[in-house]
Amino acid sequence: MAAPKIAPPLSNAVTHILLALARRDLHGYGIMQEIAAISGGEYKLGPGTLYDNLKTLLASGVVTEFTEKNVPGEARRLYHLTDSGAVVLDAELKRLRNVVQAGRKRLPRIGEAQ
Amino acid sequence: MAAPKIAPPLSNAVTHILLALARRDLHGYGIMQEIAAISGGEYKLGPGTLYDNLKTLLASGVVTEFTEKNVPGEARRLYHLTDSGAVVLDAELKRLRNVVQAGRKRLPRIGEAQ
DNA sequence: TGACGATATATCGGATTCCGATATATCGTA
DNA sequence: TACGATATATCGGAATCCGATATATCGTCA
Numbered sequence A, B: 001m002a003a004p005k006i007a008p009p010l011s012n013a014v015t016h017i018l019l020a021l022a023r024r025d026l027h028g029y030g031i032m033q034e035i036a037a038i039s040g041g042e043y044k045l046g047p048g049t050l051y052d053n054l055k056t057l058l059a060s061g062v063v064t065e066f067t068e069k070n071v072p073g074e075a076r077r078l079y080h081l082t083d084s085g086a087v088v089l090d091a092e093l094k095r096l097r098n099v100v101q102a103g104r105k106r107l108p109r110i111g112e113a114q
Numbered sequence C: 001t002g003a004c005g006a007t008a009t010a011t012c013g014g015a016t017t018c019c020g021a022t023a024t025a026t027c028g029t030a
Numbered sequence D: 001t002a003c004g005a006t007a008t009a010t011c012g013g014a015a016t017c018c019g020a021t022a023t024a025t026c027g028t029c030a
Helices: A012-023 A028-038 A047-060 A083-106 B012-023 B028-038 B047-059 B083-106
Strands: A063-067 A077-081 B063-067 B077-081
Touching (some): A028 A077, A083 B012, B012 B083, B028 B077
16 A cells, blocks of 8 residues: 655645644644644644544655653654655645735735735 | 535635636636646646535535626536635635745745745 | 547546544643 | 543544546637
8 A cells, every 4th residue: 555645735634734743743632732823723623634634644754653751641642744744845835825826916905904 | 505604724626716716707617727727737626626616616605607698509607706705715815824924934944946 | 521639518426535523541730 | 539631542424526427519620
């Protein structure tokens, strides 16, 4: 089973997971919180979406997982964005920037205020 | 059956369809071409995704449909982005701009060239 | 005339993805 | 010890994606 290739266009879920991990390693729960924080609550994902996607991301090598040491209860897993993951995220951000630019060119300004 | 509400976060498919219609009315085939053109071929959608989504977009009022007149063969349907559709697209573009900004803040610069 | 490629609309069905509901368990603290 | 927050995980239904396929028209070129 070939590892699924992760490449733009990414789903919203994948984009946000990679984005959350770009600053620092996080465990699952932390990813959910970080995503909510980044988007001001506009984008949220539940555990179903998160773990579905983490599975795919791990298999394709854009994210790695390791167990945090020195923790009594053990079993807190940290997720880490790999170099190849950063490249994928970078490509996706470039794509999104183009989308935004195209949109700003095409859409008459709405709610210019603020 | 309540019309499904279209609101951010939009899927990539919906975002691109609305974007294609932002400049001018298009028929289905034209939407596909416009999307490929806007994205430089990076994002494409087939007729399945297109008509699935058009159905939903029509039902929720962000897009309307009308038949082009004065055409011998008849039956070329044009799709039009409504005001409410423009508002939705605008909101989505704002969201995406925030995503891009957050990413640029978090990602170490890759491939700075160009 | 006939063939061809591009244009144009549409549906089907399998695969993928989404994502809330639910279930555990631990941790800090009051 | 009770509680809320933290943390991980799975399930299954729903929604979405999207290529394959089918049909028909149009222009054009031999």
